[in-house]
Structure formats: C-alpha cells, structure tokens
Amino acid sequence: MAHPHHWLIRFTDELMTLTSDLTQEQAAAFVRRVYLAGHEAGVAESAEENRRARE
Known part of the structure; x- marks a missing residue:
C-alpha cells in the first residue's frame, strides 16, 4: 500500500x-x-455542476 502522504512527499x-x-x-x-x-475548488465546481443539472 502507498504511504498516505506520498503525494505530499513527491x-x-x-x-x-x-x-x-x-x-x-x-x-x-x-x-x-x-x-x-x-x-x-473541485468540490465547489462539482456542487455547481450538480446544481445546474437539477435545474
């Protein structure tokens, strides 16, 4: 299993x-x-896309 902070170290x-x-x-x-x-930013963008999809 990869170290949980691998992205941070890399x-x-x-x-x-x-x-x-x-x-x-x-x-x-x-x-x-x-x-x-x-x-x-990704979470906010996803929420906005979901909101638009419901309209």
Missing part, C-alpha cells in the same frame, strides 16, 4: 528541485496549501 521534492531558497518545511506547506485550494 510534490514537495519536485518543488525543492525547482527552487533553491525553500526549506523542506516551506515547500511542504506550499504544496499543502495548493492541494487544499485545488480540492476546495
């Missing part, structure tokens, strides 16, 4: 290869914020 590592001025903690915090924002 994208944190990728971000750190692109920048030289971030600590691991800063990179992980950024990745978490982006992930959560994307998730919230």
Whole structure:
C-alpha cells in the first residue's frame, strides 16, 4: 500500500528541485496549501455542476 502522504512527499521534492531558497518545511506547506485550494475548488465546481443539472 502507498504511504498516505506520498503525494505530499513527491510534490514537495519536485518543488525543492525547482527552487533553491525553500526549506523542506516551506515547500511542504506550499504544496499543502495548493492541494487544499485545488480540492476546495473541485468540490465547489462539482456542487455547481450538480446544481445546474437539477435545474
């Protein structure tokens, strides 16, 4: 089974290869914020699509 935080580790590592001025903690915090924002946007978009489908 994959580690539950695999996506966080993977994208944190990728971000750190692109920048030289971030600590691991800063990179992980950024990745978490982006992930959560994307998730919230997806939930809102899905709710809007469901609302439109019911009209």
